[in-house]
Amino acid sequence: MSSQGTATSAVNVPQLISDIKSAVTDVLGKDLTTYKTYSEDMVRGMAEQAKSIGLSYAAGLITADRRDSFLKDLANTAEVFAKTLVGLAMVTVEKVWNAVVGVLWKAINTAINAALPLPVFPGQQAV
């Protein structure tokens, strides 16, 4: 630090830990509630749809071709569900990374009175 002559204050580690925890908790608390609600609704809905397709076919309300078409639709819906969960997780990873790095780099930049750029996420270019 002294060799650069730019340090103006030390990083307050307990405060930094508290700030990071707060940032991460804010992101995860909100997002996990969204995921839980979405996931439960989808699982229940897909299970009910499977039951309805079977009973409707057994009752003669749909043909075998239409049954197969609805089952294909249900499979596609399950795929969309899985991909949506992954997509939502990516949004959360993005928010957690930006929140943590933002807090860390703000503390570092304040301590050394600099404006260092944020690090690049592994395997990605900064935008």
Add this chain to the structure above:
Amino acid sequence: MRFITRTRTAENTFPKRVGAVVAAVSFAVGLASCTIQLAPSYDAGIVNGLNQANAQAETLFVTVQSGVTKDTFASRQPQYDAVIGQFSALSVQISARAMPQPPSFLGGKLLPPSDVSQIPLLKEAPSKGAVDQIVKTLTDMRNDDQSAGSAKTDCSSDPKPPVCLSKGIYELNFKSALTYETALQR
């Protein structure tokens, strides 16, 4: 005005103050421009479009659930075409939006060849698949209506006629599309 007054009364501090302001602005700009992005940007136009198309689709479901015959299909065809067209346009809009490349730990060279099939998972927004399924579902429902109409139903109990099964698939995929698109507002 406040800044000018200070430069007149404390001229020696002016360079330091300017330096501090420049540093603060640089830091703020740096923060804003260097954050990473792993998912597409939020697009209010897509979310609004989804909600408008959903209102049209739900209106159509109500119409068909009230009991319709194939003889009157021609009067409903414009409704089908409008809502299918709107969802198709949304699919194109979602496709056209820039999609960040997947990070290396989820795709590309870090995955073994056996997992290559997982790479396309994040190359398009999952809402695109949901909207495409909605277009297929509404198109199939239009064909059912055109060929046989639909008996009156409230879709509350099994067994269900085709329109209710279409509605079930539609609503699941709409939920997926809206949940994801809304989550992009961060």
